[in-house]
Every structure is written in C-alpha cells, then in structure tokens.
Amino acid sequence: MSDFLKRLFNGQSGQPEGGGEQDAIPKEPFSEVLDVNTKRFEDLFQYPLNSALKQRELQIPSVDRRAMVLFVDGASDSDKIAKQVIQPLLELKPKPGGESVDHLVDELKNNVLTISGRETIGDLNQAVAKLINGSAILLIDGEKQAIAVETAGFENRSVAEPSREIVIKGPKSAFVESSAINQSLIRRQVKDHRLVSETMTVGSQSPQEISVLYMSHIADPQLVENVKEKISQVDRDAILTLSQMEELLEVRPYSLFPSTMTTERPDRAGSFLLEGHVVLLMDNSPDALIAPITFWSLYHTAEDQFLRWAYGNFARIIRLCALFFSLLMPAIYLAVVTFHPEMIPTDLMLAIAASRERVPFPTLLELLLLELTFEILREAGIRVPTPLGTTIGIVGALILGQAAVQANLVSPLLVVVIAITGLSSFAIPDVGLSVMTRILRFTFVLSAHLMGFVGIALTFAVMLAYATSIKSFGVPFFAPLAPHMPSSRDLFLRPIVRKQWLRPLSMKPRNAVRAKPEGGDRP
Amino acid sequence: MIQVSDGKIGTREFFSILYGMMAIRITNSTPNMLLEAGLTAAWMMPLISAVALFVPLLMMLSLMKKSDADLLELVSELTGNFFGRLITFLLFAAVYSSAVLNSRSYSDIVTTMYYPDTAMLMVMVVLILGAAFFIAHRGLEAIGRTALLVVPVFMVTSMILLAGVAGQLNYLYLFPIAGTGVAEVVKGGVGYSSFFADIIIVGVLASRVRTFRAYRKASIWGLWVPAFKMALFLAVYVMMFDYPAVRNIAYPYHHLARLAMIGSLANHVEAVFLALWFIGAALHFAIYLYISAYLLGKTINYPSYKRLLFPLAGLTVILGMSPENHLQGDHLRKLLLQASSALFLLLPVLLWGLDRFRKKGKR
Numbered sequence: 087m088s089d090f091l092k093r094l095f096n097g098q099s100g101q102p103e104g105g106g107e108q109d110a111i112p113k114e115p116f117s118e119v120l121d122v123n124t125k126r127f128e129d130l131f132q133y134p135l136n137s138a139l140k141q142r143e144l145q146i147p148s149v150d151r152r153a154m155v156l157f158v159d160g161a162s163d164s165d166k167i168a169k170q171v172i173q174p175l176l177e178l179k180p181k182p183g184g185e186s187v188d189h190l191v192d193e194l195k196n197n198v199l200t201i202s203g204r205e206t207i208g209d210l211n212q213a214v215a216k217l218i219n220g221s222a223i224l225l226i227d228g229e230k231q232a233i234a235v236e237t238a239g240f241e242n243r244s245v246a247e248p249s250r251e252i253v254i255k256g257p258k259s260a261f262v263e264s265s266a267i268n269q270s271l272i273r274r275q276v277k278d279h280r281l282v283s284e285t286m287t288v289g290s291q292s293p294q295e296i297s298v299l300y301m302s303h304i305a306d307p308q309l310v311e312n313v314k315e316k317i318s319q320v321d322r323d324a325i326l327t328l329s330q331m332e333e334l335l336e337v338r339p340y341s342l343f344p345s346t347m348t349t350e351r352p353d354r355a356g357s358f359l360l361e362g363h364v365v366l367l368m369d370n371s372p373d374a375l376i377a378p379i380t381f382w383s384l385y386h387t388a389e390d391q392f393l394r395w396a397y398g399n400f401a402r403i404i405r406l407c408a409l410f411f412s413l414l415m416p417a418i419y420l421a422v423v424t425f426h427p428e429m430i431p432t433d434l435m436l437a438i439a440a441s442r443e444r445v446p447f448p449t450l451l452e453l454l455l456l457e458l459t460f461e462i463l464r465e466a467g468i469r470v471p472t473p474l475g476t477t478i479g480i481v482g483a484l485i486l487g488q489a490a491v492q493a494n495l496v497s498p499l500l501v502v503v504i505a506i507t508g509l510s511s512f513a514i515p516d517v518g519l520s521v522m523t524r525i526l527r528f529t530f531v532l533s534a535h536l537m538g539f540v541g542i543a544l545t546f547a548v549m550l551a552y553a554t555s556i557k558s559f560g561v562p563f564f565a566p567l568a569p570h571m572p573s574s575r576d577l578f579l580r581p582i583v584r585k586q587w588l589r590p591l592s593m594k595p596r597n598a599v600r601a602k603p604e605g606g607d608r609p
Numbered sequence: 610m611i612q613v614s615d616g617k618i619g620t621r622e623f624f625s626i627l628y629g630m631m632a633i634r635i636t637n638s639t640p641n642m643l644l645e646a647g648l649t650a651a652w653m654m655p656l657i658s659a660v661a662l663f664v665p666l667l668m669m670l671s672l673m674k675k676s677d678a679d680l681l682e683l684v685s686e687l688t689g690n691f692f693g694r695l696i697t698f699l700l701f702a703a704v705y706s707s708a709v710l711n712s713r714s715y716s717d718i719v720t721t722m723y724y725p726d727t728a729m730l731m732v733m734v735v736l737i738l739g740a741a742f743f744i745a746h747r748g749l750e751a752i753g754r755t756a757l758l759v760v761p762v763f764m765v766t767s768m769i770l771l772a773g774v775a776g777q778l779n780y781l782y783l784f785p786i787a788g789t790g791v792a793e794v795v796k797g798g799v800g801y802s803s804f805f806a807d808i809i810i811v812g813v814l815a816s817r818v819r820t821f822r823a824y825r826k827a828s829i830w831g832l833w834v835p836a837f838k839m840a841l842f843l844a845v846y847v848m849m850f851d852y853p854a855v856r857n858i859a860y861p862y863h864h865l866a867r868l869a870m871i872g873s874l875a876n877h878v879e880a881v882f883l884a885l886w887f888i889g890a891a892l893h894f895a896i897y898l899y900i901s902a903y904l905l906g907k908t909i910n911y912p913s914y915k916r917l918l919f920p921l922a923g924l925t926v927i928l929g930m931s932p933e934n935h936l937q938g939d940h941l942r943k944l945l946l947q948a949s950s951a952l953f954l955l956l957p958v959l960l961w962g963l964d965r966f967r968k969k970g971k972r
Contacts, residue, residue: 537732538724539884543887547892550759551751554750555747555754564754569618570757
C-alpha cells in the first residue's frame, strides 16, 4: 500500500524508460566529404521512409564546388529558400583574385546569402536542432562547416482578440502560437533596450525553445537566476506547451494555490515586466507565463488601470465581493439555516421554512445536489458546440432549476444562493483562482455542516495561514500587504496613476522608483 | 526576494501579533475578574496595568538595545545557565498554562453561549489541534501575516459592534467614577497586569523582528492599543448592563454582540461576531502554542522546537478538559494571573538590576 502511494505521488509508472537512447543524435563534427554528410542526415531522418527531409543539390558555379541545401518539409518556407539561398548561390560571379576559396564558408555567409538570420555550425547535433526548427542547412563539398539559414515557415494564425481576458476599454491584441510574434507584441508595449530576451532549450528528445524575458534594470538578478535554474533543471523528453512548463516550474504542484499564472494580453505581460517579474514565452503557447505572482496578480485585471480611478476601483470592490461570495456563500447559507436561524429576519425565515417544508432532504444534501448540478452544467457548457450553447443554457438553467423546485428536490431559495455563487465565480478574473474557490467552497460547506460559523471561521483562518505562508519564487503570496512592504498600495484598491510611483519592493526590484514621488509609502 | 524570505517579521506584523494576543481578552472571562475587582471603575484598570508594565517594558527595551539580544539571551547571560533555564521554564509554564486555561474557557463560551448541543471536546479539538496547531506549524511569519490580514478587520468590526449598541448606552452608569476606591483600583490594576504581560513574553521573539526600532515601535503600540480597547469595552459593558447586573453576566462581550443591532433589519448579528471572534481565537492560541513550543525547546535544549507543537497541542486539549467546570478553570486562571503578574513585572527589573550591578562590578 505504502509502495503504491509512494509511486502514485512520485509520478513513476514503475518501469524505467530505456527507449530514448537508440535515436540520440551523435555530437560529432562534419566530414569534409559532402556525400558522407548527406548520408548521415538521411540516416537520421530515415530517408527515404520518412519524406520530411528535402534536399536540393547544386553546383556553385563561381568556385566550382558541389553544395547541398537541406530543409524539413513543413517547417521551413521553400519560397524563401529558393529566393534567398539558392538563387544568390547560383548567381554568384567568380571573383577576379580567386583567394576567396580559403574562407568560402564565411564568404558565402557574409556576402552572398541575402537572408538576415544565418550562422556557421560545426556539428551534426546543432544542425539537426536547426533543421527541425525550420532552418535550412547549406553543406559545401570540402568544407568542415555548414551554414544554417533561418527560413522558418510554420503556419501562424494572425493576432486576434483575447478570449479569456476581455476588456471593454484598452488594447485588444492577444498572444498567438508563435513565440516570435509574441515577442514582437511585447516589444511593441515595452520599448526599452534593457528588455532582455534569453533563449533556453527544454526537452531532451524534441527540444523546444523557451524565451525568458525580463527588464535587466528592474528585475532582481537572483530571481532571474532562480527561474533560469528551474528551467534548466527540467528533464523531460518533450515539452509541448507552456502549461506543461508551468507545472514543472511550480514548487507546490499539489497545492490549490497557484504559484505562476498565464496571461494572453501583451499589455499585461508588459506591465508585469515593468514591475520586475519574469515572463516566459514558448512556441505553440498563445500565452505568457508570469513568475513570480502574488494574490494581487490573480485578483487584478488589465482593465482596472484602463478605466478611471473610481470606475476601476468599483470593479475591484465588486470582484472582491464576488470572491467572498464564491468562496463562502453556500457555507454561510448552510450555517445560517442549520445553526443560526435567528440571524434571518422573521418574515424571510418563515418563507424559507415554508419552502423547505416539502423538501425531503437535509440542507447539506440539497446543497450538494444543486452545487454538483451546477458544476456539471459549467463543465458541459465548455464543450457544448456553439450553436447548441443557448439551448443548453436554457434547458440547464431555467428548465432544470424550475423543474427541480417544482419536483420538491430543492428549495427555491437555494437555487438563488447557488446561482449567485456560480455567477460570482465567473467574476473572478483568473482561471486558477476561480477553480480554487470552487474547490475550497466544498471544504467550507463541509465545515459549516459540522460546526456552523465556528467551522467556517476556523477553516478560513487555516486557509489564510496557509495562503500567507506560501511563496512563489521567494515572494510571499500576499506581499506587499502581508508581510507589509513599501509599495504603491495597488492592492485591494488602486491609487490614481500619478501616485503609483513605487514598484512593489516585495519583488526586490533593482530600481524601485518609477517616477517622481507623490503620495504613498516611502521606501 | 532574499529580504522577504528571511523569516523575520516587520513592525505591522508584530503589532498585529500583540493585538491578537491581548485584545481578544475582552471577549473571555477577563472582564468579569476586572469588574469584580474594580466595579464601575474597572475600565481604569487596564490602563493602570499598562502603566505598571510600561516601566519594565522600557527597561527591557533599553537592555535589548544595549546588548542587541532577545529576552532569553539576556536572561541566560545575566543570570547564568541554571537560573536562565529556570526562568525560561517559568516563562514556559506561565504561557502554556495560560493557553490551557484559556482554551478551556473559550470552548466553554462556545458551548454555553452558542452551541449547547456540541461536545466540548469537539470544540477543543478543532480549535487547538485543528486550526491553532496548523497555523502555529506554518511558522511565525505565517502567524504574523495572518494576523496582519485579520487584525484591521477586528478593529473595524469592534467599532461597528460599539456603534451597534451605542443607542443603548448610558454613561451615567459609570459613576461613582472611582468604583471600589482609588487604592483598590490601583492595587487590582497592578495585580492583574499580567493580562498585558504578553508584551514582556514576546521579548523572546525579539530576534525574529527585522530591526530593533520595529520591535520597539510595535511593542509600545501593541501595549497601549489593546489596553485602550479593553478600557473602552469595560466602560461599555458597565454603560450597557449597569452595576451590579454586569457582575452577574458571564461573558459580557457575547451578550453585547447579541444586543447589537445594525439597522432595523439585522438585529441578530452575533453569529458574524462569533465567526470573527473565533478566527481571532485560532490566531491567539496559535501564537501561544508557538511561543510555548519555542520556550520549551529552549528549556530542554531542543532546537527543532516545531516538533513540540503537536504534543503540546494534544496536551492542551487533555489538560483543558480536566477541570470539572468553568468556575474551577476561572479560579485557576485567577491564581495563575496573580502569580505570573509578579514574575512579569519583576523579571525586567531583575535583569536591569543585574546589568547595573555587573557594570559596577566591572568598573
């Protein structure tokens, strides 16, 4: 039993994996003979069984050497290769002196190829990594080096509007699946030469590039180092998306409280960068991973800052109420009805009693039944085909609710309570926070069932103690409120923009002051 | 980042811890003892206690500043290893027995005032072994931060409670202003000064506070704010229930919460105050358990003191269940308070004297 549990929690399937070794790419230098090199590539890509590897042989007229251009079908843009690699090579005029033969590779790289991204590579390993990322490899007979030309041509969708973090006022572009486009979206927001973009590789078998973005003059170097170390420790054969990376970077994968978050808005990513956070981008992921985060990153939305002070803060107050409703409403209902009926005004109390009269179940069961139905409805709603969506909504919410009340399965007041709770959980901006409150809600319901308000209070205290003690990459979850640190007090409410001159010191920014001091705490 | 995870707490967190330790006393049987001793002048006694403790506190602060040490280091340095251990043990005994007696008292309140059908053992177990143990186990940082999040809420809601009963208060009930007589009131105030002795006890945590300045500021505020809150509430109890009826009310805070009305609709809001009070109680016992474990660890020289938390919490429940009824518990509490008052009042004076004596000896 304990063995089983250990295996379950260590995530091991029991059998060691040994399959990966046979296909490892040898890290050996190129040969001088073109055919030998070509043969090696063919073997690696299992040519002709595998039709992915394309070859284009040519004779460079000026130096009278054979050359070979290799690229992977689908990964690179063949038009680009034809126009910017092959054409210049074929049109190359022989130089009068003829000394160019000594540094042919450099000569070709610097003065012939018109494409901007190109580099010299010396071994097979590097070459294969470039090939699968869409580059073309130029091999020349008699040279021990090859040229990798950046001709990536993956299909991309165009920049669209965000689907999760929708705003009424403010920029409307969202990240797409291409890391390069995402970087350009961020650079468009943060026009600063100190925005560093480091590239790292993850995945031992199918390597993917991951970009680590941070402001070198703001972000704490130790934090950046910490994040990079975490990434380099990741040891998986393949990582396809950032969401997978997210879980691998987390310190507490079992915890209900998230320690990283993703955003699909370039402007949010930019504002996180300016506060000293680190942003990770990866191909295939239409979002950016932010680390570290605090409660406030989950609670705030982009629009809070776009709307005027009063409007933005009003939205925040509503959202705070929604957070508490979503977490506590069913539990409080249960506690009031079963333990503290004196709290309800007499008229309402009589109404509740009358509506409960014909319901055969205890309140807890009634509540769990309805709560479960709502969760199923929500889960189903995500997967219902769009044309059916409204129908299902009507069937689910109206007919089911109405019929359940009429069949005396649940009391009408409870339908109202669950509806408000469900609505509130949609008002929470971050998915992680929203799901967390949905799960914790059941804990609160159970404790309310056992101990009424005392149970709720104790569970809340425990939850608070846990939440305040956890850290995301060393930053406490409720910083800079608890522990208190100097900041611009952009917490439950935000001050006017003119007073937001100080970066939160909990991120330990290198350079805390944004603008000339005006109001707020002094560091 | 490094600055954040250094395991130390700042001014506000430390103040909140002190508030959580002391201000909650208005809700248990403390007011009864004070009202018994001071009658209509009971509200002066917390202030007198605070004054009586302020001098030892300043002495301790000056010693700490001079030698840059926390209370335990001071004790062992000035009194030697054996007496140092002995005093540490006495501190532990005072803190822990207070935790035991109070935990019983709080469970008594719940079963008497709110949940008459619930087993006392159940309340004790979820409060001490459940919440307080968990919070204490998350460490001092977590305690401080949790306190910082909830203490402002407590401050606001206690003001709301006062506003809720304001219409029913009669200030004339406070007279005769001197109650049992000036001498009696002063004597009682000094005698019960261990209500605020937490301010001396937390000296053992001084090295966990970020700077000495932060410690000094927090402990001075942390003494006076709860003292004023207690004085205010004692006055309100008398103004609300009148003497002598107030002597016969077991837990005036909870009766106050029952009588509070917020508007004409919400005239039974005591459950809300019950919930808030119990969050405070969980925090209160978490701090007490933490300090107990810390002191016991120092006494028996056991550095991984967090492991003592669970046995201590379990023992708290067992010992707390042993008095037959709450009257016995209250009697024991009175004895403890009077005995430990002397300890806490005199300890800083003793240390200060020893320090002086030593300096002279050196010269």
